[in-house]
Amino acid sequence: MSSSPSIGRQLGWVSILASGTALLAASLALLFFQLHEVRSSLVRRLESVADLIAFNAAAAVDFNDVDAAKLTLSAMKTRPHVISVGIVVRGQLFAIYRNPNVSAVPSDLLHTSSGSRFTDRDLTVFRPISSEGRDLGTVFIQTDLSEITETWSRFAAVTAGVAIPALLIAILISMLPQRAISRPILNLAAVAATVSKEKDFSVRAPTVRSAAEVQQLVGTFNQMLAEIQRQHLEIQEAQDTLEKRVADRTAELELRSEQLEVQGRELAAANRELESFSYSVSHDLRAPLRAIDGFSEALLTDYSGQTLDRQGVHFLNRVRAGTRKMASLIDDMLHLARVTRSTLQRNEIDVSKIAEDVAAELRKRNPDRLVRCEIQPLLHASADSKLLTIVFENLLGNAWKFTANRDGACVEVGQAPDLDGHPFFVRDNGAGFDMTYANKLFGPFQRLHAESEFEGTGIGLATVKRIVTRHGGMVWADAVKGQGATFYFTLGDKS
Amino acid sequence: MEDNSDDVELTLMAFNRARITNEIVVAADGVEALDYLFGTGVHAGRDTSDQPVVILLDLKLPRVGGLEVLERLRQDDRTKYLPVVVLTSSTEQDDMLRAGDLHANSYVRKPVDFDAFLEAARQLGLYWTVLNKPVPSSR
Numbered sequence: 001m002s003s004s005p006s007i008g009r010q011l012g013w014v015s016i017l018a019s020g021t022a023l024l025a026a027s028l029a030l031l032f033f034q035l036h037e038v039r040s041s042l043v044r045r046l047e048s049v050a051d052l053i054a055f056n057a058a059a060a061v062d063f064n065d066v067d068a069a070k071l072t073l074s075a076m077k078t079r080p081h082v083i084s085v086g087i088v089v090r091g092q093l094f095a096i097y098r099n100p101n102v103s104a105v106p107s108d109l110l111h112t113s114s115g116s117r118f119t120d121r122d123l124t125v126f127r128p129i130s131s132e133g134r135d136l137g138t139v140f141i142q143t144d145l146s147e148i149t150e151t152w153s154r155f156a157a158v159t160a161g162v163a164i165p166a167l168l169i170a171i172l173i174s175m176l177p178q179r180a181i182s183r184p185i186l187n188l189a190a191v192a193a194t195v196s197k198e199k200d201f202s203v204r205a206p207t208v209r210s211a212a213e214v215q216q217l218v219g220t221f222n223q224m225l226a227e228i229q230r231q232h233l234e235i236q237e238a239q240d241t242l243e244k245r246v247a248d249r250t251a252e253l254e255l256r257s258e259q260l261e262v263q264g265r266e267l268a269a270a271n272r273e274l275e276s277f278s279y280s281v282s283h284d285l286r287a288p289l290r291a292i293d294g295f296s297e298a299l300l301t302d303y304s305g306q307t308l309d310r311q312g313v314h315f316l317n318r319v320r321a322g323t324r325k326m327a328s329l330i331d332d333m334l335h336l337a338r339v340t341r342s343t344l345q346r347n348e349i350d351v352s353k354i355a356e357d358v359a360a361e362l363r364k365r366n367p368d369r370l371v372r373c374e375i376q377p378l379l380h381a382s383a384d385s386k387l388l389t390i391v392f393e394n395l396l397g398n399a400w401k402f403t404a405n406r407d408g409a410c411v412e413v414g415q416a417p418d419l420d421g422h423p424f425f426v427r428d429n430g431a432g433f434d435m436t437y438a439n440k441l442f443g444p445f446q447r448l449h450a451e452s453e454f455e456g457t458g459i460g461l462a463t464v465k466r467i468v469t470r471h472g473g474m475v476w477a478d479a480v481k482g483q484g485a486t487f488y489f490t491l492g493d494k495s
Numbered sequence: 496m497e498d499n500s501d502d503v504e505l506t507l508m509a510f511n512r513a514r515i516t517n518e519i520v521v522a523a524d525g526v527e528a529l530d531y532l533f534g535t536g537v538h539a540g541r542d543t544s545d546q547p548v549v550i551l552l553d554l555k556l557p558r559v560g561g562l563e564v565l566e567r568l569r570q571d572d573r574t575k576y577l578p579v580v581v582l583t584s585s586t587e588q589d590d591m592l593r594a595g596d597l598h599a600n601s602y603v604r605k606p607v608d609f610d611a612f613l614e615a616a617r618q619l620g621l622y623w624t625v626l627n628k629p630v631p632s633s634r
Contacts, residue, residue: 283555283584289607290584291501297609298508320609327607334586 008182015174016167023163023170030159031152038151043116043125046141049076050127054139057087058131061094069095081143083122087129089137113138121145180210184218191221201229271341278337285330293323332459335390336444339463344384344470346493351379351388351424355413358392362400369409371400376414379424382493387467394460395426395487401456402430402449402485416488421474423488432479441477464489496528496564497521497553497582505609506551506582509616517624520547525559528552529567532574543573549623552599554583554590562590565597576630578623 060068086096129136403409412427444462468475472492479485522528530536554561568574580601
């Protein structure tokens with residue numbers, strides 16, 4: 001995981017450092033004090049010995065007896081640490097004993113009369129020699145420091161012998177609370193790792209006796225885990241619910257699409273049936289009509305004026321008119337059915353041109369009619385040109401028809417830019433109609449005028465509405481009875 | 496070829512009025528028509544070099560339909576150049592396209608109005624029996 005040492009090790013190092021530093025400081029202080037004590041004690045002992053020699057040698061110095069003085073000094077050979085011992089009188093070395101290992105006596109010893117002097121190798125003490133108040137000379141004893149070194153080494157060994165076990169004991173003792181702190185934290189870390197790795201929120205850090213803060217930490221951590229586990233469970237449940245809902249909805253949609261498919265097949269079958277029905281209508285319904293009309297004509301041609309009187313001729317003419325009417329009804333119905341079935345082919349088309357062509361055809365078909373026709377130029381739309389032609393055939397055809405009884409008949413085709421959707425319109429100044437019945441206008445076989453007044457099948461506007469609806473557009477009318485009508489339509493194109 | 500006896504009678508009447516005197520053979524369905532033209536079945540042994548100048552073909556015939564008759568005629572060397580006028584009630588686009596594909600020579604819709612039908616019959620008779628020169632059968 002991390003490269004930094006664990007908290008247990010860190011705490012261990014801290015306690016080792018703390019107790020070690022304390023022990024070292026105490027030991028050093030003791031050692032320093034001991035060193036000082038050893039040195040003072042040595043100086044005091046040497047001074048006592050020097051005083052003793054000064055007392056013993058006072059007579060010898062007084063009487064200038066060098067041999068007696070040497071004898072006194074030679075008593076020092078029993079002391080192995082003594083380097084030299086001597087008597088100085090008036091600046092001159094009077095007598096000396098020296099350890100066989102030492103050759104010369106430093107000259108500065110000759111001019112000191114009392115006190116003590118340390119060098120890094122030796123210690124020299126000086127004491128005066130006096131008799132009855134007279135100052136006779138000086139005794140000096142020079143000794144090496146091995147005694148100090150030995151004593152001090154011994155003491156250092158003792159100190160170390162005490163300090164190291166003490167340090168170990170201190171570490172051991174300090175480790176107890178350390179473990180009490182570090183173990184729960186390490187446990188905590190292990191649990192956190194488990195949680196993050198295995199996403200198992202049910203594990204808990206073990207509660208142990210430890211410091212209040214650590215217990216609080218473990219407690220809070222466990223609470224947090226419990227909270228996360230609860231939320232995780234909630235999320236899981238929500239997810240399960242969601243998944244179930246998605247599955248339900250999918251199943252529902254599948255069912256729905258199956259139903260749609262079935263409906264589609266049914267619709268296709270119905271369409272095929274409708275097609276064969278129209279085919280049958282076009283072929284089979286017209287045949288008997290042809291027979292009725294044909295034989296009526298034969299009767300009229302071959303028998304009128306003989307066995308057929310005027311009344312008979314009139315009846316036969318009514319029969320023929322009826323058959324023609326029926327034939328045109330059948331044709332219009334087929335037309336309407338075909339408009340519904342044909343596929344919509346939208347192109348950019350010249351609406352003005354289509355209206356012009358239809359108007360020209362109407363003029364040709366009704367050469368006796370005088371209709372003023374105003375078609376706004378440059379009208380364009382995205383639409384099926386064949387179907388739009390049928391729209392204009394019906395709307396312009398109606399306009400032609402309903403202006404038949406009017407002098408100064410006028411038909412207008414244009415686009416109304418100020419109306420919503422910019423509809424195209426076909427306006428006439430013909431018979432118009434009562435707006436009360438406007439809702440019946442676009443239903444098949446609905447007529448607002450008497451057959452005797454204006455002939456028609458009532459299919460034309462139903463066809464227009466179907467074409468406009470197939471384009472995604474709207475068709476509506478505005479009229480005043482006796483003053484004319486305006487038909488508006490849009491084609492569902494956004495241009 | 497026409498299965499409707501009313502239509503047969505009216506058509507004959509129309510040709511009569513138009514003073515068309517050619518012999519007219521009527522087949523009531525597609526099978527009979529093919530038998531006649533190919534000299535098979537009830538018309539076995541008929542001299543098939545003697546073929547009509549024009550065939551008026553209704554599309555909705557019993558047993559073998561008009562379009563199938565046309566297809567069979569066009570597949571056979573003896574009849575493939577025979578002028579065929581489809582004379583029918585149907586204005587279904589599919590029928591018209593199919594007839595065109597099979598090289599029908601003309602497609603005429605039977606009008607309900609007998610006056611119009613008379614006029615159509617007159618023009619048809621005049622055109623196919625007088626004006627039109629048939630493709631020579633020996634090629």
